[in-house]
Amino acid sequence: MRKLPFTSPRARDRAKEYFVLLTLGFTIAVVFGAITALTAPQRSLGIFESIGRSIAGKIDTQDRFHTFLLIYFNNLGVATSAYALGVLFGIVPWLIVMVNGFILGLVVALVISQGLLSPVQALLAIIPHGIFEIPAILLSATAGILLYRGTLKKEGLDLVYSSLRLYALSAGLLLLAAFIEAFVTPRVAGL
Numbered sequence: 001m002r003k004l005p006f007t008s009p010r011a012r013d014r015a016k017e018y019f020v021l022l023t024l025g026f027t028i029a030v031v032f033g034a035i036t037a038l039t040a041p042q043r044s045l046g047i048f049e050s051i052g053r054s055i056a057g058k059i060d061t062q063d064r065f066h067t068f069l070l071i072y073f074n075n076l077g078v079a080t081s082a083y084a085l086g087v088l089f090g091i092v093p094w095l096i097v098m099v100n101g102f103i104l105g106l107v108v109a110l111v112i113s114q115g116l117l118s119p120v121q122a123l124l125a126i127i128p129h130g131i132f133e134i135p136a137i138l139l140s141a142t143a144g145i146l147l148y149r150g151t152l153k154k155e156g157l158d159l160v161y162s163s164l165r166l167y168a169l170s171a172g173l174l175l176l177a178a179f180i181e182a183f184v185t186p187r188v189a190g191l
Contacts, residue, residue: 011162018142026101033105064182072178079140083167086144093141124189129181136173143167
């Protein structure tokens with residue numbers, strides 16, 4: 001029986017390459033977000049308040065399980081968009097990664113510079129779940145680019161199979177991240 005090419009060396013190399021490039025893009029976007037928050041605090045505060053309004057009323061601090069589900073399905077929607085819309089020439093995964101990086105940098109720099117959270121609190125509000133959530137989004141974006149390369153660029157089914165595996169891994173990591181964000185992060189960060 002022939003083994004399916006789920007992890008060909010070529011697919012692994014491509015995945016590593018795109019993951020590193022996306023991580024670099026994410027990091028650059030975080031820096032630009034932080035610079036924006038520090039150089040244009042009023043505009044950044046407007047963005048921050050807009051984000052706050054979009055999630056206000058959705059998160060119930062008393063019902064952590066509901067919050068967990070809300071966080072998971074929101075993040076899974078982002079990951080699914082990065083994956084499935086990767087077929088649009090691999091552009092959407094990049095946009096999702098860059099926008100998320102920019103917002104993270106902007107929000108962290110803003111809450112620290114405005115004195116809303118101490119630097120330690122800000123890190124504690126991100127790190128526990130972020131160590132799973134950020135790589136998961138990067139993995140789903142990597143999977144989206146592999147999906148594009150494997151289908152529209154016709155570079156091989158091994159890339160498509162690998163993209164499916166990466167997307168599934170991303171979904172699992174997001175489940176863990178959502179659990180931590182709902183149940184652990186608020187206690188650790190004192191929120």
